[in-house]
Amino acid sequence: MANAYQWNCSVGELTGVGPARREALEKAGIRTLGDLVGCYPRAYQNRGDIRTLAEIRTALEEAPNIPYAVILTVASEPQYRVIRRGMSITKFRAFDDTGSCEIVYFNAPYVKDNVHTGAVFRFFGRFSAEFKSRLQCTNPIYEPYTEDKPLREIVPVYPLTGGLKQNQMYRYTEEALRRCAGEMTEYLPPEVLQRVGLPSRTYMLNALHRPPSMEHLEAAKRRLVFEELFIRFLAMAHNNAVLKVPNTCPTPHTDFTAFFEKLPYELTGAQKRCVSEITADMAGKYAMNRILIGDVGSGKTVVAAYAAYLAIRNGYRCALLVPTEILANQHYADLEPLFAKLGIRCALLTGSTPKKQRNAILEGLRDENLTIGMQPDDVSGIGLIVGTHALLTEAVQIDSLGLVIIDEQHRFGVMQRAAILDKGQNCHCLVMSATPIPRTLSLVAYGGLDVSRIDELPKGRQRVDTFIVDSTYHERMLGFIRKQAAEGHQTYIVCPAVEENPEKKEKQSADPDDMANLSFYEEETDTPMLKAAVEYAKTLAEELPEMEIGFVHGKMKPAEKENVMNRFCSGEMQVLVSTTVIEVGVNVPNATLMIVENAERFGLSQLHQLRGRVGRGSAKSYFILVTDSRSEDSMERLRVIKQNYDGYAIAEYDLMLRGPGDFVDKTGTRQHGEDRFRLAAGCRDVEFVELAAKEARHIADTDPGRKQYPLLWNRIETMLSGGSHTLN
Ligand code: ADP
Numbered sequence: 001m002a003n004a005y006q007w008n009c010s011v012g013e014l015t016g017v018g019p020a021r022r023e024a025l026e027k028a029g030i031r032t033l034g035d036l037v038g039c040y041p042r043a044y045q046n047r048g049d050i051r052t053l054a055e056i057r058t059a060l061e062e063a064p065n066i067p068y069a070v071i072l073t074v075a076s077e078p079q080y081r082v083i084r085r086g087m088s089i090t091k092f093r094a095f096d097d098t099g100s101c102e103i104v105y106f107n108a109p110y111v112k113d114n115v116h117t118g119a120v121f122r123f124f125g126r127f128s129a130e131f132k133s134r135l136q137c138t139n140p141i142y143e144p145y146t147e148d149k150p151l152r153e154i155v156p157v158y159p160l161t162g163g164l165k166q167n168q169m170y171r172y173t174e175e176a177l178r179r180c181a182g183e184m185t186e187y188l189p190p191e192v193l194q195r196v197g198l199p200s201r202t203y204m205l206n207a208l209h210r211p212p213s214m215e216h217l218e219a220a221k222r223r224l225v226f227e228e229l230f231i232r233f234l235a236m237a238h239n240n241a242v243l244k245v246p247n248t249c250p251t252p253h254t255d256f257t258a259f260f261e262k263l264p265y266e267l268t269g270a271q272k273r274c275v276s277e278i279t280a281d282m283a284g285k286y287a288m289n290r291i292l293i294g295d296v297g298s299g300k301t302v303v304a305a306y307a308a309y310l311a312i313r314n315g316y317r318c319a320l321l322v323p324t325e326i327l328a329n330q331h332y333a334d335l336e337p338l339f340a341k342l343g344i345r346c347a348l349l350t351g352s353t354p355k356k357q358r359n360a361i362l363e364g365l366r367d368e369n370l371t372i373g374m375q376p377d378d379v380s381g382i383g384l385i386v387g388t389h390a391l392l393t394e395a396v397q398i399d400s401l402g403l404v405i406i407d408e409q410h411r412f413g414v415m416q417r418a419a420i421l422d423k424g425q426n427c428h429c430l431v432m433s434a435t436p437i438p439r440t441l442s443l444v445a446y447g448g449l450d451v452s453r454i455d456e457l458p459k460g461r462q463r464v465d466t467f468i469v470d471s472t473y474h475e476r477m478l479g480f481i482r483k484q485a486a487e488g489h490q491t492y493i494v495c496p497a498v499e500e501n502p503e504k505k506e507k508q509s510a511d512p513d514d515m516a517n518l519s520f521y522e523e524e525t526d527t528p529m530l531k532a533a534v535e536y537a538k539t540l541a542e543e544l545p546e547m548e549i550g551f552v553h554g555k556m557k558p559a560e561k562e563n564v565m566n567r568f569c570s571g572e573m574q575v576l577v578s579t580t581v582i583e584v585g586v587n588v589p590n591a592t593l594m595i596v597e598n599a600e601r602f603g604l605s606q607l608h609q610l611r612g613r614v615g616r617g618s619a620k621s622y623f624i625l626v627t628d629s630r631s632e633d634s635m636e637r638l639r640v641i642k643q644n645y646d647g648y649a650i651a652e653y654d655l656m657l658r659g660p661g662d663f664v665d666k667t668g669t670r671q672h673g674e675d676r677f678r679l680a681a682g683c684r685d686v687e688f689v690e691l692a693a694k695e696a697r698h699i700a701d702t703d704p705g706r707k708q709y710p711l712l713w714n715r716i717e718t719m720l721s722g723g724s725h726t727l728n
């Protein structure tokens, strides 16, 4: 009996596929005809868009380096020459009505046998023009051209591995499409397709492989992107429903005048909104699972403090988990006096807490006496515990833990978050992040969490003046550092990853905005970069002998790093050079100058975060971007920083310049099957992302029992459990 489903047939059954090719296909993850159908081209060549040589000559000035299609008559017999061992060159001239050009092939001896004077070909390739006159085309694809037999116009380019060739993939996908034609079941709800104006799945699959026109291709891609986003959102909605836990730490007591009275300022409107969202959550039906997002300096800490107060006032303990000891110290120094005024005990637990004190704290976290009004020196009845990873160990037990707050959440892994939450039962969770993610994308990135956003800076913030200079400015820069120091202020200098390995370098400049950098950790392998930065710090120390200059880098022992950072924080040290980006959240209000060397190597959001380290005090602050890059792209990116002071605006630019993929993938919320969302990652249309989210919410709401769209839910289920990419 024939296979019930062609979709599941082995690629071994395809015409012309023997064991060797079958193996090559399987190595590329293509086992079935369905896999082939799901193996979309990575690009398309629009060979149907025929230009004249005159047009190309003009277009080259604006858009060099993109391939063009031309129909040319060969003017001369190809000249074949061996230049040296393993390198041959074939040249001939060809013309159309508007001019002529030289066609050149490297290492293609067969061309001279296929191409002869007077023959007409369609060429598709990249052109170049020397001195405007000598138009040349190198290694173009050539196809014999006749009026009566039309050539393919839009040609798919398949991702290839294991010695497979384009024309083979073309044949295989052709056969797979034909055999699977009746099996391309639609799983998106018809009303969604209609509302959004998307083609059917059959249309999409056919058009992706064999686009009859660019319009067809665009429609198919649109559906593909939508589908990916939609399914992702729906999966999240589904996950959320499953993850919701009942609120077993309710907070009925809500008289907080005491708290607000103790603050030296009034909350901003945005902070107030976040406060009421948190209040509603903690009193609600389910445990809070919320992210608090706000630009650097927007005042997240006080909102977190409020949440802590709310929990403690209602008889629970609160744990504040932060990624570094410096940050833990700072939070403790900020919060302890405030909570002391409210009669609540705070404690700090880090890796360097002395054993005796640690034991006292561990006891204090189990003490039943949590009431207000304790003796100042008494560690019993700790209400708020601030700490680093040291909090995560099993020895730390926290009785009546009602709220966990995690600062800079992207610095922690899923396991660490689970470890702290496990110390309580269904406790509320508030995570904080300063990573500016455009509003719409937060839908994707923060999937499972409710979002509170502080989108307003406290009044009276000074603007940090931003300058873009090149390295000839170095002398003046030294003068500027001296001037700051003379006024009692401090300077940060940040050096980026300077790689010596050219391959890596290229990779880096291709994607300088790698948000992974936002975790502010260096890659362990960056020894050359370290050398360059060490060199820099040494030179600087010679140039500024009168100053105390510190140097921190990612490979330092934490204690050493801590030591340098503390000396900078205390003002003992005037200049801090750092390879690793200055810790997020570090607060040295006395620092008024930040210099970023090779600024073009940093991501926009990263630069914005860096700038947030200065301008924290009352003195005027400066942010200097040093770059010798001549690239217009780099300059444009740096100008975005110079001209924008709003992290979200900058994030939107980032999005425009790169598409949302990086935001989505680097926020530590990767889900199963994430790598499938490749196309959606390239989508720059934010409204479209929103539309997909809206439709997903709508479907989740109208079909809570998951009965109405079995094919759709089935697909999501399979995807969540890591099923095949090309399931049907
Ligand atoms: P971030 O959101 O980056 O963590 P912080 O919570 O550290 O920001 O707050 C930055 C500074 O702003 C702190 O010195 C804080 O005291 C101050 N601040 C916070 N909220 C307000 C406000 N509503 N008015 C004035 N200053 C505020």
Ligand code: MG
Pocket: 300, 301, 585
């Ligand atoms: Mg902070």
